[in-house]
Amino acid sequence: MDKQIMHAVELAGFGGPQVLQLGQRPLPVAGMGELLIRVAASGINRPDVLQRKGHYAPPPGVSDLPGLEVAGEVVAGDEAAMAEAGISLGDRVCALLAGGGYAEYCVAPVVQCLPVPKGLDDVQAAALPETFFTVWSNVFERGRLQPGETLLIQGGSSGIGVAAIQLAKAWGARVIVTAGSDAKCADCLALGADHAINYRSQDFAEEVQRITEGRGVDVILDMVAGSYVAREVQSLAEEGRLVIIAVQGGIKAEFDAGLVLRRRLVVTGSTLRPRPVDFKGAIAKALRREVWPLIEAGKIKSVIHSSFPAAQAAQAHALMESSQHTGKIVLTW
Numbered sequence: 001m002d003k004q005i006m007h008a009v010e011l012a013g014f015g016g017p018q019v020l021q022l023g024q025r026p027l028p029v030a031g032m033g034e035l036l037i038r039v040a041a042s043g044i045n046r047p048d049v050l051q052r053k054g055h056y057a058p059p060p061g062v063s064d065l066p067g068l069e070v071a072g073e074v075v076a077g078d079e080a081a082m083a084e085a086g087i088s089l090g091d092r093v094c095a096l097l098a099g100g101g102y103a104e105y106c107v108a109p110v111v112q113c114l115p116v117p118k119g120l121d122d123v124q125a126a127a128l129p130e131t132f133f134t135v136w137s138n139v140f141e142r143g144r145l146q147p148g149e150t151l152l153i154q155g156g157s158s159g160i161g162v163a164a165i166q167l168a169k170a171w172g173a174r175v176i177v178t179a180g181s182d183a184k185c186a187d188c189l190a191l192g193a194d195h196a197i198n199y200r201s202q203d204f205a206e207e208v209q210r211i212t213e214g215r216g217v218d219v220i221l222d223m224v225a226g227s228y229v230a231r232e233v234q235s236l237a238e239e240g241r242l243v244i245i246a247v248q249g250g251i252k253a254e255f256d257a258g259l260v261l262r263r264r265l266v267v268t269g270s271t272l273r274p275r276p277v278d279f280k281g282a283i284a285k286a287l288r289r290e291v292w293p294l295i296e297a298g299k300i301k302s303v304i305h306s307s308f309p310a311a312q313a314a315q316a317h318a319l320m321e322s323s324q325h326t327g328k329i330v331l332t333w
């Protein structure tokens with residue numbers, strides 16, 4: 001194959017998994033402050049499914065190819081920016097992207113790259129950036145989770161959830177999760193969660209009251225919203241923080257605003273993809289300082305459900321939508 005042409009998983013339209021098709025693209029070119037990665041593995045995230053369906057367009061100027069995270073080898077780039085970041089040609093890195101990760105090569109801002117943690121393979125490394133950046137930003141920065149506090153994670157077995165469980169436990173917090181089956185609840189407990197609620201057979205708000213003896217939780221990481229918000233507001237302790245990162249259950253919510261006043265609650269949220277490079281670079285620095293040592297010490301794991309050759313991206317997306325997985329699904333090149 002011509003060196004300037006690469007394979008990539010393209011969207012042949014918006015729709016079901018079958019629109020993901022292996023095609024050919026010109027190699028991207030690293031600009032100022034960027035580097036070029038020969039991709040070994042590309043992580044899959046639920047936002048990629050939204051993009052495939054036509055509900056989550058890439059930010060302006062970003063590749064139309066899906067893919068928010070990769071791991072691979074640095075093969076070119078802005079030498080000054082790389083030198084400042086301590087990155088050299090040939091280094092193995094994992095990177096957070098705003099798009100373009102489902103490809104044999106991609107460009108990434110240098111500041112959004114982190115070294116592959118020692119002891120991790122490419123698949124494990126590719127599964128880290130999107131979830132760890134998101135959890136850091138939302139649970140610790142927006143949610144300000146403190147040691148000794150209690151965190152409720154809606155969707156504990158998701159890619160986001162398995163990162164949040166481990167990070168919060170490493171921080172000395174108590175963790176309650178919800179998940180959609182007893183098997184997934186068991187997976188979350190095995191990862192360190194203190195309590196797991198099967199949201200299909202139990203009411204999470206009642207369970208939170210029982211587990212916390214009526215006090216409520218300090219922080220909620222919510223990827224459901226909709227009808228959950230009213231019960232989440234009820235489930236917060238005084239000064240509690242609700243952080244919404246997705247609206248899988250709907251964008252409209254009705255809740256008791258009186259509780260927000262009386263308990264001095266914070267309702268907040270964010271979405272990572274459109275945020276500026278500097279913002280993401282600051283998170284990368286914090287992760288490298290606070291979290292990478294824990295991964296290298298084996299205290300926090302990259303939880304892989306399965307990996308697929310990139311040509312089977314459609315099967316990988318179908319698996320994600322079937323929601324049978326715990327942890328991450330990854331493509332390999």
Ligand SMILES: NC(=O)c1ccc[n+]([C@@H]2O[C@H](COP(=O)([O-])OP(=O)(O)OC[C@H]3O[C@@H](n4cnc5c(N)ncnc54)[C@H](OP(=O)(O)O)[C@@H]3O)[C@@H](O)[C@H]2O)c1
Pocket residue numbers: 044045046047130131134154155156157158159160161178179180181184199223224244245246247248249270271272273320323324327
């Ligand atoms: N705001 C941001 O910056 C940002 C960044 C990345 C991801 N996200 C969002 O975070 C979510 C997780 O992403 P992911 O890649 O980790 O996806 P994923 O692995 O496919 O996880 C989706 C999760 O949603 C859970 N869920 C769905 N309905 C639920 C309900 N009613 N109650 C509790 N849990 C429910 C599922 O639980 P069961 O399978 O047990 O039903 C599953 O664990 C997605 O919605 C994604 O869009 C947001």
